[in-house]
Amino acid sequence: MLSVITWLADTSVFRYLRTVSDLSILYAIIVFAVAIFLWEEYLASRQRKVLQTAQKVPADLDGAISSETFEKARLYNIDKSLFESCHNLFEIILSTSFLLLNVLPLVWSLSAHTLRWAEYDGEIKQSMVFMLYSSLLSTVIGLPWSLYSTFAVEQRHGFNKQTLGFFAKDKLKAFLVNQLISLPIVAMIVYIVKAGGDYFFLYLWLFCFVVLMFLMTIYPEFIAPLFDxxxxxxxxxxxxxxxxxxxxxxxxxxxxxxxxxxxxxxxxxxxxxxxxxxxxxxxFDTLLEDWEKTENDTDEKKEKDMEEKDAKPESAKDEKPKSAKDESGERTGRKKGCSNEEVVAVLSHELGHWSMNHVFKNIVVIQINLLLTFVVFAALYRYQPLYRAFGFGQSMPVIAGLVIILQHVFAPYSTLFSVLVTMMSRRFEFQADQFGKQLGYAALLKAALIKLTADNLSFPVYDRLYSAWHHSHPPLLQRLAALQKTE
Missing domain, CATH: 3.30.2010.10 (Metalloproteases ("zincins"), catalytic domain)
Incomplete structure (x- = not known):
């Protein structure tokens, strides 16, 4: 394996990297990021054109989805698309500014100052502080967008159920849990790279594999219940x-x-x-048509009721609730969610993933990709011009090398890998649908997919190129057509 790294370091690509200037590396990274942004905005514009022109329920869904629900889904997806485009524009401007202004080394320097003030030193401790500051900065910058998405876009279309207090506690809890998990992992990663010798990439991969398996084991039992x-x-x-x-x-x-x-x-x-x-x-309780909460006196419900009461004008506080309408105001003839038979049909699809080892296959693909990533990182992380391109001068901190190489230098490969994984995922979804069909659940699965599309206001009509790039699950019409085919 060591000979592979030596060969990688001597290939024409890496020889070329050693001949270009520091700024050329930085500009190449920025140009690729802008190119991906422009490509995705082009795809988004294609999908918005579909949303603006497709104003009638497709023939395959005529009678299954009402025109009112179809119109709501269309408007909801237009809102989401416009919001995502604004957010993506902000992100590309911000990330480019951070690269040009050398924000990464500034945060690294701030971490060093913090340690000196606390009378600590060492690259491992500094790396942990660096990641803490980076996470804090990312959370603060993303908070206004998260607030708007939750309390404007989602709430406007009847999906948000959170109060502002619940949202704040949820975000704070998520940040603290994330730091408790990630900071020790960061410390161990830096230690392995520093102490692992020529084969550190192999030890690093084994460590990450063990951590992944551990988190997959404990997350549902101990972490997820902290939030739901x-x-x-x-x-x-x-x-x-x-x-x-x-x-x-x-x-x-x-x-x-x-x-x-x-x-x-x-x-x-x-x-x-x-x-x-x-x-x-x-x-999810929202999946079940007949699910009734056993505890209605939760703190969240009390808090939400108080906020809603305070927000109403005095003249409206004694009004009786409207009848025969759902939360979005549409008169409806059914409860949201699926019947018991349809829920079982949905689970036949999920168990199809288990029966055909899709989860195991995904893990194998991810681990092979991770090992390859660490091999390339081992060939590149001592290349000083990369650090100079990002403003680090002569210093080459391990954690900065990971961010630079995995997030920026590896971006073209990561994009290609993401597309391939999306293609694989779509294939798995079709296979799981066919598994449910073979069990005799085709009609119920089709009915459940239509109901879930309506309940989630998912728009059933997509531009093919946009869908192929973004959707790990095939669109509804494609899944219905596949289920409709005879054996």
Whole structure:
């Protein structure tokens, strides 16, 4: 493996890197980032054109989705697209400014000053402070956009369920948990690179693999419940149907949970997790048509009721609630969510991923990519012009090298890899749908997909190029067409 790194360092690409100036490296990175931004904005403009012109329900969905819901989905997706374009423009201007103004070495210097003030020293400690400051800066810059997305875009279309207090506590909790997890990992990564010798990339990959497996094990049990309430699915028809499906497929189901996602958003989902013979299935309460909360007196509900009451004018506080309307104001003939049979059909799709080892295949692909990334990092991280291009002068901190190489130098490869993974994911989704179809759930799965599209205001019509670039799940019409095909 060491000979591979030596060969990589001597290839024409790396020889070329050694001949170009520091500024040429920086400008090349900026040009590629701007090119990707322009490409994605071109795709977004194509999709917005579709959203503006497709004003009638497609023939394949006629009678399945109402024209009112279709129009709501169209307006919601136009809003989201415009917001994302503004956010992406801000991000490219900000990231380019940070590169030209040498913000990365400034944060590194600030970390050193902090350690001297605290009478500490050492690259590992400085790397931890550097990542803490970087995360804090990223969180503060992203906060206004997150607020607007949640309390303007999502709330305007009836999806946001959070109060401002809940949002603030959620963000603070997420930041603290992220630092508790990431900072020790950063420290260990720097230590491995510094002490691992010529084969540090192999030790680094093994460490990251172990950490990934560990986090995948503990996250659902100990971290996710810090943010959402998980309740065992009570005895009843739905539980019996799910257990019967699991037994039919020999799926080692140990626990069934319902997560209270409705306190955060009206969007719905379902997934399974766990290794070997210890599988759990999690259903969002927004997925279940007949789910009733067992505890209505939660602190979040009290807080939300108080905020809504205070926000109303005095003349409106005694008004009776409107009847026969959902939260977005549309008169509806059904509850949101899926019937028990449709929920089982959705799970037949999810269990198709398990049966065909899609999760395992994803892990293998990710780990091969990670090993390749660390091999290239090992060939490049001692190349000083890279650090000088980003304003580091003669110093070459490991954590800065990781950010520069993995985030910026590796950007063209990462973009290509992302496209390939998206293609693979779409193939897996079609395969999982076919698995559900072979179990006899084709009609129910189609009905569930249509309901979820309507409930989530997902627009069913997409520009093909936009969808191929962005969507890891095929659009609704393609999935329905695939399910409709005869064997």
């Amino acid at each position: 309430k998980y309740t065992p699915l009570p005895e009843g028809e739905l539980r019996e149907m799910i257990e019967a499906l699991a037994a039919r497929l020999h799926f080692p189901l140990k626990k069934l949970y319902v997560v209270e996602g409705s306190k955060r958003s009206a969007h719905s989902n379902a997934y399974f997790y766990g290794f070997f013979n210890n599988k759990r299935i999690v259903l």
